[in-house]
Amino acid sequence: MHKIKVAHILHSVGGVDVSLRQILQNLDPSHFECFVIHGDTDIKEQFRDKNATSIVDYTLPIYRSISLKNDYLAIVRALRIIRKEKPDLIHSHSTKGGVIGRVVGFLTGIKVLHTPQAFSYLSADSKVKRFVFLTVEKILSKGNSVLLASSESELNRATKDVGFPVAKTLLFNNAIEPIKNISELSIPKTWPDEYLCTVGRPCYQKNIEELIRVLYEINKTQKMHLVLLGVGHHADQLEEVQELIAKLDLTENVTLLNWTSREDVLNIISKSKLYLSAARYEGLPYAIIESLALSIPGVVSDCDGNKDLIKDDFNGYTVKDNNTMNFCEKIITLLNDENAYHEFSKNAKKTFEMNHNILEKINDLEFIYRDQIKRYYF
Missing domain, CATH: 3.40.50.2000 (Glycogen Phosphorylase B;)
Structure with a gap:
């Protein structure tokens, strides 16, 4: 043949x-x-x-x-x-x-x-x-x-x-x-058990500065940590992100991780409360697909790619026009509404199984x- x-x-x-x-x-x-x-x-x-x-x-x-x-x-x-x-x-x-x-x-x-x-x-x-x-x-x-x-x-x-x-x-x-097994971390865990996460190098596309501003607003009312994975490859705006973190006094609230194994990424996503993305555009982001497979709801910008995966008020929330306060409010709402969180988690897994397996x-x-x-x- x-x-x-x-x-x-x-x-x-x-x-x-x-x-x-x-x-x-x-x-x-x-x-x-x-x-x-x-x-x-x-x-x-x-x-x-x-x-x-x-x-x-x-x-x-x-x-x-x-x-x-x-x-x-x-x-x-x-x-x-x-x-x-x-x-x-x-x-x-x-x-x-x-x-x-x-x-x-x-x-x-x-x-x-x-x-x-x-x-x-x-x-x-x-x-x-x-x-x-x-x-x-x-x-x-x-x-x-x-x-x-x-x-x-x-x-x-x-x-x-x-x-x-x-x-x-x-x-x-x-x-x-499908993600069946989660490996143990191969790197030291230096962040608290309660955290949010995102995957993406600091660059124009990923718009990481917006997530830092969102985290600043969240921490005015509710202490939360952000783990940012993948900062070590083509990170055009890493210095700007680091400067903003220092300026907003968030050094203790943000963990920046260089590129690590996919197994480590999946481990960190699987234990995160929510997956976040403030990207300006995407194709169809794998990190969000992985979060859906792991039943983790998302709060993301309403851009190409993100909006194809996160359906507003179904498996997460989408936020339009870099609205920092709306982004913050959606995260806090989902963190504090146990029933909505549970429903969104089920719908996240359903989205994966139906469309991305x-x-x-x-x-x-x-x-x-x-x-x-x-x-x-x-």
Whole structure:
């Protein structure tokens, strides 16, 4: 039987890395053969398939920042690898993976499925940058690629902002395996038992400063601690966050943790009272999916990705327009209403099981791979 060969191209860090590993570890290896092209400074853990067999991977100069030299080298080297491996399909993930994958797909004539995990133009903190990034996305959408969105919000952005025809868009929600066992922490626990948590590097996207301001307001009436995980990778605004913590006299109320194992992250989320996010935009955030799987309600900003997972007054609360006081009020309400908390916890687990259990959803992705190859080549 001919196996469908899929090339995955990406900058493999954070949620993008989690996404790919969940896919690789659940695709049927008797029908699909994968290899990975990723950045040479990415997470070093070996990629493995459903049988725990190592997957071939290639490392290239794929970095988050824009560099004409490195990006050109990455495209040239990726092109050589694709011509050598001859995949049936390219699945690109992340902004940089999408640029490289779609250019290589155009040059080789191989069909490309692209999953942005949040479009690049959403990261722009100026109108000029937004225009440039959005223009690049529009140009790349014209080739032989199909947008495989990670959320309904991303799907809507693709058609309304970027200009993808509806016929060239598909949806495969980010999903994970059920979390059955929680490992013991491998790092010292330096925070109190009662705490809130969030996962995300201090940067424009994650808007961590807003969470610090929310925590300040909470602590005026109710003492609470915040554990912030993942501050050590591409943390553009770490100094600003540290300065704000000191300015608001919250040093004893905030724990900043560098990147640690996924097992430690799950342990910390599982014991948190609530999961928080003040992000300005997301694809479909894995940390929130994990919190849902662990029955932890969320209070989050009403942005792309967040609002696809947290349904207001069902499994948590969403907050519009960086409303610090409303954010604070929602957290305090949920912490002090035992009945609502219990109901939201049940609904969190229900949301995960219905929409984000990859053991149930992987068949959908396998169908998409087969269908796209059939449509393109036959």
